[in-house]
Amino acid sequence: MIRDTSGQDVPLARPQGRRRLWLALAGVGLLVAAFAAAPAVQRMMGSGNSVSLQRLSIAAVEIGPLVRDIAGEGKVVAAMSPTVYALHGGNLLLKVKAGDKVAKDQVLGVIDSPDLRARLAQEQSNADALRTEALRAEVDGREQRAALRSSYENAAIDLQTARNDLERQTKAYEAGAVAGMQVEKARDALEKARITAAHAKDGLGLKDDSLKFELQAKQQALQRQQLLVKDLQRQVAELELRSPVDGQVGQLLVAERANVNAGTGLLTVVDLSALEVQMQVPESFARDLAIGMPGEIAGNGRQWKGLVSSVSPEVVNNEVAARLRFDGATPDQLRQNQRLSVRVLLDRREKVLTLARGSFVEDGGGRFAYVVQDGQAVKRPIRLGAQSLSRVEVLEGLRPGEQVVVSGAQAFAGAERVTLSP
CATH class of the missing domain: 2.40.30.170 (Efflux pump adaptor protein, beta barrel domain)
Structure with missing residues (x-):
C-alpha cells in the first residue's frame, strides 16, 4: 500500500496577538467607510431613482426687473384698403390698371346701365309734366279768383246802389212825393243786395282756400317726382366708380367689360x-x-x-x-x-423675485418646482405671478439664490426627491 503524506504535514502554531491586531484594523476600516457613505446611503434611501444633471436645465432665483413683452x-x-363695389348692375368699363396711382374722387371706371338711364329720362319727363300742371293750376286759380272778386265787387256796388235808393225813397216819402210802398220796395232791394254781397264775399274766401289746396297738391306731387328724379340722378352718378382715398390701385377683382351685378367687388385701392x-x-x-x-x-x-x-x-x-x-x-x-x-x-415691474421661464411653468401649471439641495432635486410648492417670454415672477415658495430645475423635470415622474448624478 502507498502511504500518504500525513506524516510529513506538521501544523504550525500562529501567534494569537497578531491576528487580533488585524481584526481590529479591519473593524476600524469598516466603521470609517460606513460614516463616509452615510449621506449617499441616505440619498439613495430617500429617492427611488437618479437623473443625470446633463439632462436638466437649472437656473437661479434672482431679484430684478421683470419686463413682460411680446416679440x-x-x-x-x-390701414385703409377699401374695396370699390358695384352699386348697380351693368357692363364694367375700367379706366385704370393694377398699380396705377390715383387721387381721391378720381374716376376708376364706369358701369354702363341703359335701363337706369332710360328710367331717369322717363321720370324727368314726368317731373316736367307735373311742373306744367302746377303752373297751369296756378294760372287757373288766379283767373277764378279774379272772376269771383269781380262778382263780389259788383255785389258791393249793387248794395251801395240799393242803399242810396232807399235813402232817396225815404226822403221822397217824407216830402210826400211817393207812396210808402216805394220805400218798402227799396228796403227789400237793399236787403237782397246785402245778402248777395255777403254770399259773394264768402264764395270768394272759400274759392281762395280751394284753389290754394289744389295748387298745394300739385306742387307736392311735383316735389315727390323731383325727389324721385334726384334719387335716380344719384344712382346714375354712382355708375361712375370713384376712388375713396388717395393711393394706388391694388387688385382688380373682375375682368374688363364684364357684366357685374349690384354688390360685386370690383377692385381695391x-x-x-x-x-x-x-x-x-x-x-x-x-x-x-x-x-x-x-x-x-x-x-x-x-x-x-x-x-x-x-x-x-x-x-x-x-x-x-x-x-x-x-x-x-x-x-x-x-x-x-x-x-x-x-x-x-x-x-x-422693478425689484421682483424672478426665475427663468421653463417647462415647469406648463408641466405642473406653475404650482410646484424642483429645488436643488445637497445633490438632490426636492419638490416644493410655489406660486407664480406675472410671466414674460423669458422669465416668470415668483410670489411664494422660493428664495433668492436658490437653484431650480426649470427644464427636464419630466424625468422625475413626480417624485418628491430625486438624486442628481454628474
Whole structure:
C-alpha cells in the first residue's frame, strides 16, 4: 500500500496577538467607510431613482426687473384698403390698371346701365309734366279768383246802389212825393243786395282756400317726382366708380367689360400714406393686449415707435391678429406685406423675485418646482405671478439664490426627491 503524506504535514502554531491586531484594523476600516457613505446611503434611501444633471436645465432665483413683452414678426399692411363695389348692375368699363396711382374722387371706371338711364329720362319727363300742371293750376286759380272778386265787387256796388235808393225813397216819402210802398220796395232791394254781397264775399274766401289746396297738391306731387328724379340722378352718378382715398390701385377683382351685378367687388385701392404692422399673438397673451400699448417696430436697419391700434376679437389657430400704427409720421420706402420685427411692451415691474421661464411653468401649471439641495432635486410648492417670454415672477415658495430645475423635470415622474448624478 502507498502511504500518504500525513506524516510529513506538521501544523504550525500562529501567534494569537497578531491576528487580533488585524481584526481590529479591519473593524476600524469598516466603521470609517460606513460614516463616509452615510449621506449617499441616505440619498439613495430617500429617492427611488437618479437623473443625470446633463439632462436638466437649472437656473437661479434672482431679484430684478421683470419686463413682460411680446416679440415676433409682423407684416406691413395698409390701414385703409377699401374695396370699390358695384352699386348697380351693368357692363364694367375700367379706366385704370393694377398699380396705377390715383387721387381721391378720381374716376376708376364706369358701369354702363341703359335701363337706369332710360328710367331717369322717363321720370324727368314726368317731373316736367307735373311742373306744367302746377303752373297751369296756378294760372287757373288766379283767373277764378279774379272772376269771383269781380262778382263780389259788383255785389258791393249793387248794395251801395240799393242803399242810396232807399235813402232817396225815404226822403221822397217824407216830402210826400211817393207812396210808402216805394220805400218798402227799396228796403227789400237793399236787403237782397246785402245778402248777395255777403254770399259773394264768402264764395270768394272759400274759392281762395280751394284753389290754394289744389295748387298745394300739385306742387307736392311735383316735389315727390323731383325727389324721385334726384334719387335716380344719384344712382346714375354712382355708375361712375370713384376712388375713396388717395393711393394706388391694388387688385382688380373682375375682368374688363364684364357684366357685374349690384354688390360685386370690383377692385381695391391701397392708401400707402397710412401703413400699419400686423402681427400674430398667441392666445395666452391676447388677453393682456390693449389698444394704446407702446411697442417697437424694427426693419431696414432702423427702429420706430408704435402703438397698438386694434386687436382682433377672433381667435384663429390659437392666435389673435393685432395691429400697430407708427407713433408719428409713416416711414418712407415701406411696402405692403414687407416683414418687420415687432415688440409690444405689456408691463414692467422693478425689484421682483424672478426665475427663468421653463417647462415647469406648463408641466405642473406653475404650482410646484424642483429645488436643488445637497445633490438632490426636492419638490416644493410655489406660486407664480406675472410671466414674460423669458422669465416668470415668483410670489411664494422660493428664495433668492436658490437653484431650480426649470427644464427636464419630466424625468422625475413626480417624485418628491430625486438624486442628481454628474
